[in-house]
Amino acid sequence: MAQARPPRADAVRNRQKILAAAREQITLHGPDAGMDAIAAAAGVAVGTLYRHFPTKTDLVGAVVTEHMERVATDAEAAHARAASGSKAMDEITAFIGTVLEASANDHAVKAAAHTLGAAPGTTEPEDRATAALASLITAAQADGDLHLDVTVRDFYLLITTAPTDQPPAVRARWLTLVLPGLSTHGRGAAG
Amino acid sequence: MAQARPPRADAVRNRQKILAAAREQITLHGPDAGMDAIAAAAGVAVGTLYRHFPTKTDLVGAVVTEHMERVATDAEAAHARAASGSKAMDEITAFIGTVLEASANDHAVKAAAHTLGAAPGTTEPEDRATAALASLITAAQADGDLHLDVTVRDFYLLITTAPTDQPPAVRARWLTLVLPGLSTHGRGAAG
Amino acid sequence: MAQARPPRADAVRNRQKILAAAREQITLHGPDAGMDAIAAAAGVAVGTLYRHFPTKTDLVGAVVTEHMERVATDAEAAHARAASGSKAMDEITAFIGTVLEASANDHAVKAAAHTLGAAPGTTEPEDRATAALASLITAAQADGDLHLDVTVRDFYLLITTAPTDQPPAVRARWLTLVLPGLSTHGRGAAG
Amino acid sequence: MAQARPPRADAVRNRQKILAAAREQITLHGPDAGMDAIAAAAGVAVGTLYRHFPTKTDLVGAVVTEHMERVATDAEAAHARAASGSKAMDEITAFIGTVLEASANDHAVKAAAHTLGAAPGTTEPEDRATAALASLITAAQADGDLHLDVTVRDFYLLITTAPTDQPPAVRARWLTLVLPGLSTHGRGAAG
DNA sequence: GATGAATGAGTATTCATTCAT
DNA sequence: GATGAATGAATACTCATTCAT
Incomplete structure (x- = not known):
């Protein structure tokens, strides 16, 4: 051969x-x-x-994968920081914010994924991201900061529905609205 | 004449x-x-x-408006029920769920709105919905059930980002994740 | 019947x-x-x-015929004036100018005729025009003002090729260039 | 490079x-x-x-330009012949006839030019034609054969209004009617 | 006779994809 | 391997004409 x-x-x-x-x-x-x-x-x-x-689908798929690459890198970085002392829940919060910002600038990527019904599956970078996030979740749950039923899929669900095409203020507001669903600490003093 | x-x-x-x-x-x-x-x-x-x-834009616009019509009707119904004794916060919760279900079947509508940069503003049905929701919000806040900083725009933000194209289980999960951002009661016993 | x-x-x-x-x-x-x-x-x-x-062709044809009506009227008026003393050649010159002006304002009509390949034929008003012009020609030739070989068809040829869609100055210039072909008196002192 | x-x-x-x-x-x-x-x-x-x-406009434009190319070539040839001894006025007469014949076969070109309100200006071939014709005009005027007020624009006016879509006999007749407007010699013996 | 809603072939133009050079 | 010319199905929209009301 x-x-x-x-x-x-x-x-x-x-x-x-x-x-x-x-x-x-x-x-x-x-x-x-x-x-x-x-x-x-x-x-x-x-x-x-x-x-x-x-195929055009292939090309767009590749771009999407590249994006995933970045997500994976971010997730692993967050995980590494949590491993060396920082609070896991803080890393989670920051991570979601980071991904949202990245998507806002690469905006089309999400649309691309949608429009082209990009593969659901399991690319290599997605696996890396999933692994890192799973660890992060476990850690945050151990700290008692994250609801026990939260999974990686939940993260992906939120990320996928993030308002990437809205102005920064709206994106920030969305984070505020959405994070209490993960955290055990609710929204603090606001209400 | x-x-x-x-x-x-x-x-x-x-x-x-x-x-x-x-x-x-x-x-x-x-x-x-x-x-x-x-x-x-x-x-x-x-x-x-x-x-x-x-124009195609006109047609899609009409479809979107139809959708808004339904949203307006739902909002006013919720408001009416709250006025006659039911809990405002319960109505809010139910309302968001209802809209999400409706959108899931009319799924494309959201995409349509997006793609065409649909009118920002103020169609008549949208106004009706906004009015009804505002009353509902005030009532729920008076009951102490809803965060004081929540506005109609927040509702629209959530509704717009709802995962209308996902299976029912995922849609339900999304509701669970998102509602604590509104309610003063957090997520209860889950975590 | x-x-x-x-x-x-x-x-x-x-x-x-x-x-x-x-x-x-x-x-x-x-x-x-x-x-x-x-x-x-x-x-x-x-x-x-x-x-x-x-049929659209019918309608446009009718408009064209209307136009011919006017041409016929003009031609008969010119003929009448020549019969009561004015110079036939002057009437001819004036007539061509008049038709040119009329066509310039009803401009589309000619285009219409062309585009739709309107009937070549012999409508009643065209016949009247032809008769009046023929008399006019004979008279001008008798006066020695008009070349002997000029016929009604020549008039129609010139009228059909007139620059109806050009500005007035150009139309006037065209008349200057074209009239010597009819008149026995050439262009006078200009060259 | x-x-x-x-x-x-x-x-x-x-x-x-x-x-x-x-x-x-x-x-x-x-x-x-x-x-x-x-x-x-x-x-x-x-x-x-x-x-x-x-663009369709581009295509029609190209066809028109091709036509102009031919006109330019003809004009320059006429000019060359006049330079080497032939009578300028004869060349002018022949030139107009030639263009008329050419247009008769490419007939639509004129329509095209019209319809598209063809460029007013200055394509390269048009410039060449204009230059050659200007020389020809000057020469014929020096010979005393061409009216002193005739310009290139007059040529273009006649050419544009020529009955390109008529049978040869009519086209010939049109030439006969129109040339006396240019020449100082009138129509000779015909009237 | 009048109305105006319905028809459907036709228009210029775009774009993912193929294939000869 | 790279090039870029060729393909042709597809798109939104128009308009002379027909026909049910």
């Missing part, structure tokens, strides 16, 4: 350029960004684009 | 058929549903569709 | 309103004026319009 | 086929010729047509 030969250097470079351009164009014009426009932004011909991503 | 003659019976029937078809098609394929497809689903020629709704 | 019953008074009135509206709309928007627009301008429903003119 | 790579051979061929088809279809059905029809006539898919001419 022949070894898959390693990809050519320029092919790798092209893949990166295409992903960057796709991210940019999708962010700019939503998932309706044209393939030609993406190719042009990448400084590449459409044919090349199609060699790397046989 | 002559009365504007009443619309013809068959024209009215067609308008209904078109709206129904639009609702259905938009639910099925999102606001990208084609005008031809909608016309076909309505058993009508495109021309007829365009006679009733000169 | 039954006598064709005389048209009802209101039907006659409608026909006039429609023709007026057609003239107006065609002048305004060219022969592309929509049937609905014409009907609306006439204060009549499309159905009524179609009862009077079974 | 890299040369812009030469267009592909088949693309060039297609461009020609499209232009030819456009000329033909526009000639046949006026500028209302459908883009689909033109594409079909060219043996090409619409998409291809749109790659070459992003």
